[in-house]
Amino acid sequence: MHHARATLREQGYRLTPQRNLIWEVMRDAGRHMTAEEVAAEVRRTLPDVNVSTIYRTLDLLVSLDLVVETHLEGSACYYEVSPEPTHHHFVCTQCGAVGHFGDELLAPVHEELGVRRAFAVSQIQVTALGVCRDCQAVAGVAADAPAPDGPSA
Amino acid sequence: MHHARATLREQGYRLTPQRNLIWEVMRDAGRHMTAEEVAAEVRRTLPDVNVSTIYRTLDLLVSLDLVVETHLEGSACYYEVSPEPTHHHFVCTQCGAVGHFGDELLAPVHEELGVRRAFAVSQIQVTALGVCRDCQAVAGVAADAPAPDGPSA
DNA sequence: GCCCTTGTTGCGAGCTACTTGCAGGTGCGT
DNA sequence: ACGCACCTGCAAGTAGCTCGCAACAAGGGC
Structure with missing residues (x-):
């Protein structure tokens, strides 16, 4: 469950409340979400998180293989925690x-x-x-x- | 070779120089192209074709199954003539x-x-x-x- | 060949999803 | 507790695509 936090720390990335929360939202959702949906969910807890932080964090999680990016149909890109x-x-x-x-x-x-x-x-x-x-x-x-x-x- | 023109006429669509040219460009390219690439190629012959015409025509060709739309990686959408x-x-x-x-x-x-x-x-x-x-x-x-x-x- | 109707086009503004540069804020090693 | 490198929020910017509208032109009827 703290898998992501450990990975971030190991790679020298900082554990910020935003990153924690974005990860938790993704984990708890357990389904693919657009960046927009992640943002909406995150803001229920931290209302001032900026969308650029969402995108930057999702990109970071993708680069660490903690999250995968999928193009379902439509224009937006979907993210979900890397499934095994x-x-x-x-x-x-x-x-x-x-x-x-x-x-x-x-x-x-x-x-x-x-x-x-x-x-x-x-x-x-x-x-x-x-x-x-x-x-x-x-x-x-x-x-x-x-x-x-x-x-x- | 005039397959597309016949299909357009049969469905009651008009044969315009833009549509003809866009189709020919797609056929001659014989590979997937972005709307941008189609536009560039089309404008070598008809310099004033607008991008909205490109998009509308590509959508039309897709709806007639003459062209298929594919999301390769990246943000842009790729088009190619329907392969059999x-x-x-x-x-x-x-x-x-x-x-x-x-x-x-x-x-x-x-x-x-x-x-x-x-x-x-x-x-x-x-x-x-x-x-x-x-x-x-x-x-x-x-x-x-x-x-x-x-x-x- | 010409006219008229109606589908099409070019244009420009607008939109969505996302990126970037920057100044100020903050995690965390020491 | 301190400091600085990393991170964030902000706002402006961009790519790719859509929409509304007025002018234009394809093609059927004559």
């Missing part, structure tokens, strides 16, 4: 629900790139977009009245 | 070289999501980051003098 084991995301384009699946499903990709093409893979980013079971059900019910193609939320 | 068959990218974080691999390597992922989790996958975006064979060779040679941790370019 590695996993990937699938996102429902209708309700935004996010699920996970394990890296072992990418074994053929690792095999092809690593072994056959001599490419040293450091990271694979995967995002599957589609429609989740629940939204498929809703779409089925709503099929009588065809939905407009814009998002309804 | 579907493929994914791996990017060398040192030299920026981009390679492709086929969607069939993701069969286990399709299986897991589609069959076992009832998630209707519409699109999977995969980007593998790592170091290509050539840069590994360079890194090996340079290993005598350890590199600083900041980017040197």
